Amino acid sequence: MKTQAFISGKWVSTPEVFMVLNPADDTIVAQVADCSDELTHLAIDSATEALKSWKCLPAKARSAYLLRIQQLLMRDQKEIAAILTMENGKPIKEAEGEVAFSASFFEWFAGEGRRNYGDVIPATLPGKQLITLREPIGVAALITPWNFPIGMLARKVAAALAAGCTCVVKPSEDTPLTSLKFAQICEEAELPAGVVNIITCSRDRAQRTGEILCSSPKVSVLSFTGSTVVGQKLYQQCGVTLKRIAMELGGCAPFIVFNSADIDLVIQGLMASKFRNTGQTCVTANRILIQEKVFDVVVKRLAEAMDRELKVGSGLEPTNTQGPLINARQFKRLENIVKDAIDKGASVVRGGKPHALGGQFFEPTLLVNVTSDMLVYSEEIFGPVAALVSFSDEQHALRLANDCDRGLAGYFYSSELQQTWRVARALEVGMVGINDVLISTCEAPFGGVKTSGFGKEGSRHGLDEFTNTKLLSFSSSD
Numbered sequence: 001m002k003t004q005a006f007i008s009g010k011w012v013s014t015p016e017v018f019m020v021l022n023p024a025d026d027t028i029v030a031q032v033a034d035c036s037d038e039l040t041h042l043a044i045d046s047a048t049e050a051l052k053s054w055k056c057l058p059a060k061a062r063s064a065y066l067l068r069i070q071q072l073l074m075r076d077q078k079e080i081a082a083i084l085t086m087e088n089g090k091p092i093k094e095a096e097g098e099v100a101f102s103a104s105f106f107e108w109f110a111g112e113g114r115r116n117y118g119d120v121i122p123a124t125l126p127g128k129q130l131i132t133l134r135e136p137i138g139v140a141a142l143i144t145p146w147n148f149p150i151g152m153l154a155r156k157v158a159a160a161l162a163a164g165c166t167c168v169v170k171p172s173e174d175t176p177l178t179s180l181k182f183a184q185i186c187e188e189a190e191l192p193a194g195v196v197n198i199i200t201c202s203r204d205r206a207q208r209t210g211e212i213l214c215s216s217p218k219v220s221v222l223s224f225t226g227s228t229v230v231g232q233k234l235y236q237q238c239g240v241t242l243k244r245i246a247m248e249l250g251g252c253a254p255f256i257v258f259n260s261a262d263i264d265l266v267i268q269g270l271m272a273s274k275f276r277n278t279g280q281t282c283v284t285a286n287r288i289l290i291q292e293k294v295f296d297v298v299v300k301r302l303a304e305a306m307d308r309e310l311k312v313g314s315g316l317e318p319t320n321t322q323g324p325l326i327n328a329r330q331f332k333r334l335e336n337i338v339k340d341a342i343d344k345g346a347s348v349v350r351g352g353k354p355h356a357l358g359g360q361f362f363e364p365t366l367l368v369n370v371t372s373d374m375l376v377y378s379e380e381i382f383g384p385v386a387a388l389v390s391f392s393d394e395q396h397a398l399r400l401a402n403d404c405d406r407g408l409a410g411y412f413y414s415s416e417l418q419q420t421w422r423v424a425r426a427l428e429v430g431m432v433g434i435n436d437v438l439i440s441t442c443e444a445p446f447g448g449v450k451t452s453g454f455g456k457e458g459s460r461h462g463l464d465e466f467t468n469t470k471l472l473s474f475s476s477s478d
Contacts (some may be wrong), residue, residue: 278362
């Protein structure tokens with residue numbers, strides 16, 4: 001398990017290190033290089049130098065590297081998953097699934113990079129031809145989150161490399177080891193030095209590292225996944241150099257259940273969406289809106305499913321489905337959100353307090369009588385807490401769903417065909433799951449609206465963030 005930074009194809013140690021803790025028991029997993037400003041600049045310079053040759057490689061040659069990375073990720077799936085679970089805490093089966101998810105993006109963009117087409121535009125004058133080319137934008141700075149440390153890295157890196165860009169990746173200080181394992185994969189795939197650089201740093205240095213990536217004129221695009229508050233700061237810092245920005249920020253997803261819904265599908269979807277990664281996902285069901293006629297049955301069925309399916313404990317135990325929260329700050333934040341709801345009149349159907357295991361484990365929680373003045377209603381919960389609100393009719397549900405400054409994902413369950421079209425069009429989000437919660441896949445565009453960010457990851461649109469369109473205008477005297 002590597003603990004040094006990876007710059008220009010070399011493993012770089014630093015005088016200072018920071019600790020990576022296992023959130024299940026707070027034991028030290030590793031001590032990792034704490035990169036200085038100088039090393040961040042060195043990584044940018046390395047990517048800048050590597051860009052000269054990488055962007056000139058034929059798309060087929062770049063595709064071969066991506067396919068090799070995909071194969072190595074799947075070969076080392078269990079090893080990577082174990083590292084991921086040790087530093088993130090998520091159940092091992094989910095971690096293995098995340099590795100497979102990450103590999104899918106390298107396979108996808110290996111193909112899309114070879115289809116990075118331009119256009120021939122019909123001209124209005126005789127002897128004139130208009131042609132567009134799509135060219136790599138340059139060095140890409142990629143800041144990745146702790147909740148999906150290999151999945152979000154892959155979604156960015158695969159697209160950037162396919163487009164012909166080189167990368168400087170700054171992983172979360174909570175989960176750097178998974179990213180460093182990815183650097184080993186790149187090394188074994190014989191990716192040219194400097195094409196992918198991984199700079200690790202402590203929480204104390206994270207803000208300064210972000211500032212350097214944002215202000216450097218050598219960086220052409222910044223892609224960030226994280227909180228809206230941090231995204232707003234990075235957005236401002238990028239203004240000086242007018243670099244392109246892609247941001248996938250916080251969510252507050254509505255999950256609407258109409259009277260006509262198939263309740264079996266509803267419970268299945270709620271369990272998958274709400275409790276995946278212990279509720280620590282940006283597209284998790286956050287405001288669960290249930291129509292009055294089926295409210296009681298949904299509460300009863302969801303509580304039964306929680307009792308039956310959720311088992312709390314270390315993610316390394318394959319029978320456990322709920323791990324710890326990532327760190328003490330997130331644990332305290334969730335505790336305050338739940339306490340606020342209870343103090344303001346919410347009723348606890350299940351859970352509601354820290355788990356008997358102690359540490360950063362929290363009981364899977366089901367709350368009803370939730371009102372709009374509670375933090376659990378308006379904040380991104382980011383924990384295993386389901387907050388249920390009743391509504392009267394479709395318009396009432398849409399008012400509740402859209403009364404939010406974030407718009408990443410939204411879900412609803414209905415068996416009425418006309419209603420599905422109306423509600424899907426009316427929801428103010430970037431992605432809608434209709435009787436479905438599995439919306440994230442390499443083939444589909446991922447991204448939000450409002451303060452949930454802009455730009456798309458995955459799909460054919462994933463190359464857009466990393467390419468410029470150049471016009472060639474030809475004229476002849478014939």
